[in-house]
Amino acid sequence: AQSVTQPDIHITVSEGASLELRCNYSYGATPYLFWYVQSPGQGLQLLLKYFSGDTLVQGIKGFEAEFKRSQSSFNLRKPSVHWSDAAEYFCAVGAGDMRFGAGTRLTVKP
Amino acid sequence: DTAVSQTPKYLVTQMGNDKSIKCEQNLGHDTMYWYKQDSKKFLKIMFSYNNKELIINETVPNRFSPKSPDKAHLNLHINSLELGDSAVYFCASSTRLSGELFFGEGSRLTVL
Numbered sequence: 001a002q003s004v005t006q007p008d009i010h011i012t013v014s015e016g017a018s019l020e021l022r023c024n025y026s027y028g029a030t031p032y033l034f035w036y037v038q039s040p041g042q043g044l045q046l047l048l049k050y051f052s053g054d055t056l057v058q059g060i061k062g063f064e065a066e067f068k069r070s071q072s073s074f075n076l077r078k079p080s081v082h083w084s085d086a087a088e089y090f091c092a093v094g095a096g097d098m099r100f101g102a103g104t105r106l107t108v109k110p
Numbered sequence: 111d112t113a114v115s116q117t118p119k120y121l122v123t124q125m126g127n128d129k130s131i132k133c134e135q136n137l138g139h140d141t142m143y144w145y146k147q148d149s150k151k152f153l154k155i156m157f158s159y160n161n162k163e164l165i166i167n168e169t170v171p172n173r174f175s176p177k178s179p180d181k182a183h184l185n186l187h188i189n190s191l192e193l194g195d196s197a198v199y200f201c202a203s204s205t206r207l208s209g210e211l212f213f214g215e216g217s218r219l220t221v222l
Contacts, residue, residue, distance in 0.1 A: 032209045038151075043114075043200060043213035051209070088151055095209025096141065097166060100153040 002027045002094050006101035013081050014109045021076040021104050023091030032095040033074040035065055038088040050074065083108045113137050116201050116214040123191060124222055130187045131217045133201030141206055142184035144176060147198040147216070159184055160206065196221045
């Protein structure tokens with residue numbers, strides 16, 4: 001069965017610092033992988049997705065993620081965090097039956 | 111023009127009552143979903159419909175009954191509400207090819 005693990009429940013970074021959010025997945029075949037962001041009181045917005053091809057995927061708002069099959073990982077990165085990036089981030093796997101990780105809450109310090 | 115819209119956005123009710131949440135999408139997608147997000151933000155799939163046909167039915171109490179009158183609408187009816195039903199319920203839609211989910215803004219249900 002497919003599943004996703006986000007090891008970090010809460011991460012705090014300073015504005016302007018780099019960010020990496022971790023995601024590990026379990027899936028029987030080549031996975032469809034996603035990162036979503038949820039601002040307080042809002043629905044989820046897609047940041048980026050990986051289906052196949054180039055393992056470094058660019059998304060919206062300056063985010064990128066790298067698929068590493070050998071490590072079953074799909075970590076999200078951003079070189080310089082802005083205060084508006086504070087939100088809950090979800091990694092997800094699958095298509096038609098998408099399963100989400102528990103989420104990582106990002107706090108941005110001034 | 112909202113792509114996936116849910117009503118109501120907030121719902122406060124007493125234990126034992128019956129309530130419904132409605133969802134509509136104008137994206138032309140053929141698949142719609144209900145997800146439940148608990149107080150710890152964990153998102154769990156409940157149901158999925160493809161072209162009005164139920165294709166995913168997770169381990170959800172039978173007090174929850176989805177209904178899809180057409181492929182643009184997916185409603186959720188909950189009977190005999192319990193305290194543990196308090197959560198945010200998200201509707202989403204996708205095409206089967208893309209896999210990407212488009213979410214509504216959620217319906218926060220509070221059972222007192």
